[in-house]
Amino acid sequence: MSTLKTLRTRPGVPSATDPAARSRRSSPRSGHRLLSVLLWLVAAYFVLPLLWLLIAATKDNSDLFSTFGFSFGHHFALWDNLHDVFSAGDGIFLRWSVNTVLYAGTSAAGATLLATLAGYAFAKYRFAGDRLLFSISLGAVMIPLTALALPTYLLFNSLALTNTPWAVILPSLVSPFGVYLMRVYAADAIPDSLLEAARVDGAGEFRTFVQVSLRLLAPGMVTVFLFALVASWNNYFLPLIMLNTSSLYPLTVGLAQQQAASAAGGGSQALFSTVITGSAVSVVPLVVAFVVLQRFWQSGLSSGSVKE
Template sequence: MTDTLTIRPAARGAQRDGSVKRRHRSITLTVITALALIYSLLPVVWLLISSTKTQEGLFSSFGLWFSGDFALFGNIADTFAYQDGIFARWLLNTFLYVVVGAGGATLLNALAGYGLAKFNFRGRAAVFAVVLGGVAVPPTALAVPTFLMFAKMGLTDTPWAIIIPALVCPFGLYLMWTYATDAVPDEILESARVDGAGEFKIFFSLATPLLAPGLVTVLLFNTVVTWNNFFLPLIMLKDPDLYPLTLGLYSWAEQASTVGGDVVYNLVITGSLLTIVPLIAAFLLLQRYWQSGLAAGSVKQ
């Protein structure tokens, strides 16, 4: 009886110590998360507030507060009207590069990742090493060799100079490879083959619905990479009518440093705000698929 009485207070004390430690850990994580959130949202808040200011208001007011005139809608109208409405052309170019480049890259990543995950063949380990090597190489290191190759092929200053490199995405291939390994059961594939279904029919009819969360994750990744692509268009394109939004806004910002160039920082900031709106909309609309795709494989079946 004495042993029981002495053990119970000790157990209660241990429980209290554990709860105190968890509470302190929770507070620390909350503070760190709040700081990370502020760090991430502060540039967006500055961009949104600055888009409401005129050219003069940008330099005469505090950066994180509004000026006297609310010029957001006027800035948007001026952005689309400046230089004969070339901003709309840049927007359409960016959508073209994303739909064809990022969409094509996602399809190729899905096909290749599914094939590497579900088919055994000689040289598979070598392919895996090449894919990991491609993930490790930064895209900027390949920009100049790509330019030299495309220049010999006569593809520079064309939309293909942006679309074709966008189709190659080793990281997306690696994601689809690892996702398809567990997401598509081998038993379903064998049953379909026994029923006489071809490999492409099996992929598009059976595997694709199972790969949907991973496909959305890879699509979002490829979309962000292609949408924010800057260095490759900078060295590939000379015609302003072919510019994506990133390079077009950069050319507007550089006008201020040229002799006789227009200073349109308010339009550059407003254009930057308009540029991130489609990305935010895509993440919000596809958020649940994206989250389930990131969590794939975290729980062992």
Template structure:
């Protein structure tokens, strides 16, 4: 009895742990995704790395050395000096023109998109859905299709070969308007708008003092998109401008490239074109680094709402 009692008093053995394997389609997706992201990283950074390496070479070094490494001579500072002083420093003026076009267009387009997106998201008015459908349809229209009609229109009112010929078309951003509507639907609560109306605030005051602060991340996102689009725009300034005094960097560098490959008698400007292209992307990199956290937050909310 004592033996049986002592045996009965012993605790039951713990059940063995059963390990379940994940389904075959879900095993280790991280390695494949990591390799894919590394391939994308190399794909996007390799041209930038080549640009940095090429900017350190002379015209002869561009053709006599390996493209993805330094040449025999380090001519970066010489190239920088030549770019900034060539033809009485016209590159500096092109860079300032580009900065003006991109800044004014980005600020204006982001404000217009914010006001339009807020109105579409928070107000009910006749034709609202039809107008927004037109906005969505205009996103699919390539900008090059509108370049010639825009030129004919601006030539009638005398704006060709002026900065307004580049700035005014860039103020219209259908994608920015769509993005701001999606963002405003989730970022601006209806209860907050009703509370402001009860306090006696009008529509413009509500937008200026209440909605604008909540829409700030989305506005920064549209600003960045428009800034990059206007900074890299080539076809519209090429059509609208015929005076080198108003050229942006894109058209100016293309002009230098044409001179460099113009055949016999043309001055070799390949190193100037490459170094000028490297200088032109530095402001964009700085803008993305400074405004990155606002951009990522706005895209995250837009993805959830979409």
């Protein structure tokens, strides 16, 4: 008993009643609380606008401007709004949806394929000018898309490709960030010894890439695809300057034109609730894409941690 008292009173041994020791023990807990608060704030920053959009889609025009944003209106008008969305302009919303799926899906698939090929080449091959080309690709990330809008329009106009789907799809195939991401991912995901073993077995470079490397690159490809899909789906400025026919518009430009018509008409065209409901509907395919592709993403990331 005397030995225990001596240890408690020895210099350098913290006591249970020492305020400094209690503060040191509670400091990690305080850090966790602060981190939790920050995470909740970030989650609220992203979730609250989506929640407002979903609630606003259930209101009619009068409730939209007369009730609180995060409360439901006096009438549940979701089904009426959905009917107006798909019937306005002789069903032009459905046409815009098909255009968006075509533009975003083709652009995302093409950008993923090109970024995978380029990133794999930069990571696993050494050739003249490889560092220079990768530096140029990396530097292209810093260039804002608005700075390239006018040169891109002039180029496509000279090729008579404006006001066509190619004017939206072809520029979206270039993804400098995707090339950088796949280069970094391929450098770590594919061991050089595995490529050498495939070459010793007589496999050519293309066969090695298709049968060996692509499986290991799948999680990175899904990541690039999701980034490219979201960027193409939400693209507004490029279709705005490239297209001038309403039937070729994607959802972003089409809904913006409806909103402009409502604002310019002074309320004569009451399309505010229609535009908001259309915006809510346009989010659904992205959510479905993330839910479906997430399992491939997670399974690919965890497959390398299991060894037979």
